[in-house]
Amino acid sequence: MATISSIPTLNLLSQPKTSIRIQAQSSKHSFQLSKPTHLRHSYGNSVSPILLKPKEISRVSAVAEETSVSTQDPSSEAARRLYVGNIPRTVDNAELKKIFEEHGAVEKAEVMYDKYSKRSRRFAFVTMKTVEDVNAAIEKLNGSDIGGREIKVNITEKPLSTGDTSLLQAEESQFVDSPHKVYVGNLAKTVTSDMLSKFFSEKGNVLGAKISRVPGTSKSTGFGFVSFASDEDVEAAISSLNNALLEGQKIRVNKA
Structure with missing residues (x-):
């Protein structure tokens, strides 16, 4: 996880009405982001506002994004669902599940078929049991060869807003x-x-x-x-x- 290694010049600011709280791992320090250029630093019971330069702002944004990802519920299906692309048309649900079971526990494997021609659309979705299984499957299978085709394996797109x-x-x-x-x-x-x-x-x-x-x-x-x-x-x-x-x-x- 990204951390903030330097603190620029301190300037007193009024308390913001809204803020986003960013908690650094393995540290008692916490940071509170209000406007795009302001950061509040707290240690214990004391609080002192901090004015950030553009470079520090981008680093804080990276911390905020990583924190959001890391706090995603690992038990949700969205966190355990994989997109599998460029698969051969001959691969069915059973064969796909067998391939992924070599690298973790599989909950469901589903090849997508054309509604009218009934032919495989060369992509599928695989839901793994745990996030650890997901990471193992991506590491081992993304870019691997199945039936002469280089398959793509990655986490499915974020849900719609x-x-x-x-x-x-x-x-x-x-x-x-x-x-x-x-x-x-x-x-x-x-x-x-x-x-x-x-x-x-x-x-x-x-x-x-x-x-x-x-x-x-x-x-x-x-x-x-x-x-x-x-x-x-x-x-x-x-x-x-x-x-x-x-x-x-x-x-x-x-x-x-």
Whole structure:
């Protein structure tokens, strides 16, 4: 954990209304951050405000961030869930679990499959029993070779904030579904629902478009859906836009 090794010139300040408390490990010293440039130092019952220079501010920010990470509840599923990418399509849940069990106790292993083609999407999620098992799996398996492919193993993305969740819920609620719909695959991660809607509007009367997200995050899964007013619009979209380039990638378009 980062520590603060030097204390700059002391200046008396008024007591701040809000603060963030940062506790250094193995020390009786504690620090209290109020405004971006002010720090309060306390020892025992005495308190003296401290004025920080920009370099010290960045170091304090690092301490605050590390403290936040270190206090994450190790028993939560989010702290024990791993993303496993670039796996061979032949790897199923049982085989994936067996691979990870060589490096720790596995609670659950789940390969992600395409809803329509039923083929593996080449990534999965593995929940380990403990954080120690998580660290061991990352150390031993990230970058390792499975079936001729170099796999990626890391901790899953941070959960969405309340604001992000509201935005995605609003996006979902705005999607107008219809029986005339296409599935759009191999989308670049940068493609948004609005971009998808505008792209397909050139070929038909688009009622709605949405990007599928990795559960609990804002990350695109690489596919989405576009609904139209008629089956003629669907056919026109498939014939004109299947294998078309969108954000530098050839997209796949077929009936949903």
